[in-house]
Amino acid sequence: MKIxxxxxxLADLVEELEVADSEVDIDRDFVKFVxxxxxxxxxxxxxxxxxxxxxxxxxxALDEPDVDQTLYSAIAKGADRAxxxxxxxEGWTPTRLxxxxxxxxxxxxxxxxxxxxxxxxxxxxxxxxxGLVGATLGVPHAAVVSKAEPEGSSLRITxxxxxxxxxxxIATGKVVLGVQAGRQAPRYAPITRIRQAMSxxxxxxxxxxxxxxxxxxxxxxxYPPQSKGQATMLDGDPVEVxxxxxxxxxxxGLVR
Amino acid sequence: xxxxxxxxxxxxxGENPDLTFELIGKAKEIAGSLGGSVGVLVVGDLGGTDAFGxxxxxxxxxxxxxxxxxxxxxxxxxxxxxxxxxQPKLVLFGTGTIGIDLAGSIAKRVSGPLASYVIDLAIxxxxxxxxxxxxxxxxxxxxxxxxxxxVVSVIAGxxxxxxGRSGGSPEVVSVSAPASLASLSLLxxxxxxxxxxxxxxTTSELLVSVGxxxxxxxxxxxxxxxxxxxxxxxxxxxxxxxxxxxPKPHQVGKSGKKVKPKVYLAFGISGAxxxxxxxxxxxxxIACNTDPKAxxxxxxxxxxxxxxxxxxxxxxxxxxx
Numbered sequence: 083m084k085i086x087x088x089x090x091x092l093a094d095l096v097e098e099l100e101v102a103d104s105e106v107d108i109d110r111d112f113v114k115f116v117x118x119x120x121x122x123x124x125x126x127x128x129x130x131x132x133x134x135x136x137x138x139x140x141x142x143a144l145d146e147p148d149v150d151q152t153l154y155s156a157i158a159k160g161a162d163r164a165x166x167x168x169x170x171x172e173g174w175t176p177t178r179l180x181x182x183x184x185x186x187x188x189x190x191x192x193x194x195x196x197x198x199x200x201x202x203x204x205x206x207x208x209x210x211x212x213g214l215v216g217a218t219l220g221v222p223h224a225a226v227v228s229k230a231e232p233e234g235s236s237l238r239i240t241x242x243x244x245x246x247x248x249x250x251x252i253a254t255g256k257v258v259l260g261v262q263a264g265r266q267a268p269r270y271a272p273i274t275r276i277r278q279a280m281s282x283x284x285x286x287x288x289x290x291x292x293x294x295x296x297x298x299x300x301x302x303x304x305y306p307p308q309s310k311g312q313a314t315m316l317d318g319d320p321v322e323v324x325x326x327x328x329x330x331x332x333x334x335g336l337v338r
Numbered sequence: 339x340x341x342x343x344x345x346x347x348x349x350x351x352g353e354n355p356d357l358t359f360e361l362i363g364k365a366k367e368i369a370g371s372l373g374g375s376v377g378v379l380v381v382g383d384l385g386g387t388d389a390f391g392x393x394x395x396x397x398x399x400x401x402x403x404x405x406x407x408x409x410x411x412x413x414x415x416x417x418x419x420x421x422x423x424x425q426p427k428l429v430l431f432g433t434g435t436i437g438i439d440l441a442g443s444i445a446k447r448v449s450g451p452l453a454s455y456v457i458d459l460a461i462x463x464x465x466x467x468x469x470x471x472x473x474x475x476x477x478x479x480x481x482x483x484x485x486x487x488x489v490v491s492v493i494a495g496x497x498x499x500x501x502g503r504s505g506g507s508p509e510v511v512s513v514s515a516p517a518s519l520a521s522l523s524l525l526x527x528x529x530x531x532x533x534x535x536x537x538x539x540t541t542s543e544l545l546v547s548v549g550x551x552x553x554x555x556x557x558x559x560x561x562x563x564x565x566x567x568x569x570x571x572x573x574x575x576x577x578x579x580x581x582x583x584x585p586k587p588h589q590v591g592k593s594g595k596k597v598k599p600k601v602y603l604a605f606g607i608s609g610a611x612x613x614x615x616x617x618x619x620x621x622x623x624i625a626c627n628t629d630p631k632a633x634x635x636x637x638x639x640x641x642x643x644x645x646x647x648x649x650x651x652x653x654x655x656x657x658x659x
Binding site: 093095098099101108119123177178181201202204205206207208209210211212213214216217218222223224225226238239241242243244245246247248249250251252253254255256257260262263266267296297298299300301302303304305306307309310312313314315316320321323324325326327328330331334336337 | 533603
């Protein structure tokens with residue numbers, strides 16, 4: 083089975099995000115970019131399938147800050163090839179553009195069985211990638227996938243419907259999946275293996291072709307939510323705050 | 339150009355989700371200002387029309403591929419058939435599995451714009467203006483959606499559901515099943531109800547809940563100790579479950595359990611919308627997070643930015659004293 087995994091970089095949510103002077107994007111100058119965690123889950127699921135039934139895993143990403151690290155790390159984890167789509171304008175890339183460019187590359191790649199990517203990304207305002215890639219290519223897709231298991235030439239897909247209810251479906255042909263979580267947590271690639279991948283393999287380049295973006299939301303402004311300041315902050319050192327918390331719980335009759 | 343609003347009911351089986359009624363309520367307001375009507379698409383078994391009394395019309399599509407289980411391909415074809423038949427100005431999805439699954443592909447196929455993670459909607463002239471949560475709720479984006487048909491997916495809890503539940507007698511309109519449903523390559527299988535074994539976090543009056551901020555599986559032990567001291571289960575947000583640090587029955591949130599304890603203690607939980615959806619109705623929320631801008635503080639009643647590793651041992655000490 084040949085599985086393509088679409089990966090991307092994203093502003094690290096752990097960091098403070100500032101709004102750019104344009105007021106329609108975040109200030110990207112001082113932000114650390116990391117791999118989208120759901121894409122890592124998609125990669126893990128693809129690698130598990132390859133380990134079970136053989137085949138090939140190819141990772142593909144747009145050229146974004148520190149993306150080489152993500153791609154080499156994927157190779158270190160077991161991906162066979164890595165592809166970078168270059169020539170894309172820097173900044174906030176609409177998901178529609180990602181989908182169009184990935185679809186162009188997928189068409190150029192010839193035969194493949196499945197395209198996996200993360201279920202969503204923290205800035206995918208104009209749509210989630212799996213559905214857009216699927217609709218662009220005319221290939222069925224499924225999102226919020228928590229399991230993809232090979233059965234002969236098919237894939238048994240498990241989707242989370244919310245509240246713990248799971249729905250299974252069988253993909254008998256080519257499929258695009260938005261992965262929420264793999265069957266196991268993404269594996270860790272030690273830095274030595276990543277360095278090894280950097281010295282023994284190379285990233286293939288694909289020049290971004292012209293595409294028609296289609297209609298999308300026109301962002302007027304981005305701004306931090308106004309704090310409703312609902313939470314009463316408990317002041318003091320850990321001993322004092324601990325005492326206040328225990329007191330609050332005691333007042334509810336839940337601790338003696 | 340139609341002025342109608344179409345709500346997609348995100349139900350595969352069981353109860354109609356509360357979110358559907360939030361959407362119907364908002365759809366009535368929007369349709370009112372546009373001068374259009376409200377339709378709700380119910381895929382699969384309709385049951386009765388009573389539940390959807392606030393809508394003007396109920397659209398149904400019947401086909402074997404839609405009668406049991408869930409195939410996103412089958413649903414996409416059904417939703418598209420109804421959107422093409424109704425040609426609404428606005429299609430409202432929730433940001434549940436079906437909205438995440440289909441909103442993008444439907445928007446793409448009808449050549450309309452989509453705004454995801456919407457928490458507010460308004461009409462300006464002919465356009466829909468959407469306010470969306472981005473970056474896990476850290477920022478909001480206001481965007482304009484232009485076109486004959488525009489699509490949004492709405493985060494649960496954004497609108498009151500009462501307005502979507504009022505009585506009435508909607509017309510039922512059956513839309514012909516598209517021929518494409520006969521040649522699916524993504525076939526519906528079984529639907530599995532939640533695993534009832536293991537811990538039940540929904541009945542506890544107090545929950546100790548842990549998030550990504552705990553840092554590692556080893557560190558969870560300290561929170562488990564705290565939960566044990568209170569004699570309550572340890573619950574968690576999605577990243578902790580996805581990392582395999584705790585099993586799935588411990589998960590609070592959209593894809594986990596909805597909880598409503600008297601006190602919810604949140605340690606190292608930032609408060610992503612999907613998590614808030616599962617716990618915001620708790621009677622009292624006490625949050626501990628080192629980031630003073632963490633969205634959890636917007637729903638918490640009490641908060642502290644102390645490091646959980648400094649605080650938890652002190653709480654344990656107080657309990658043992």
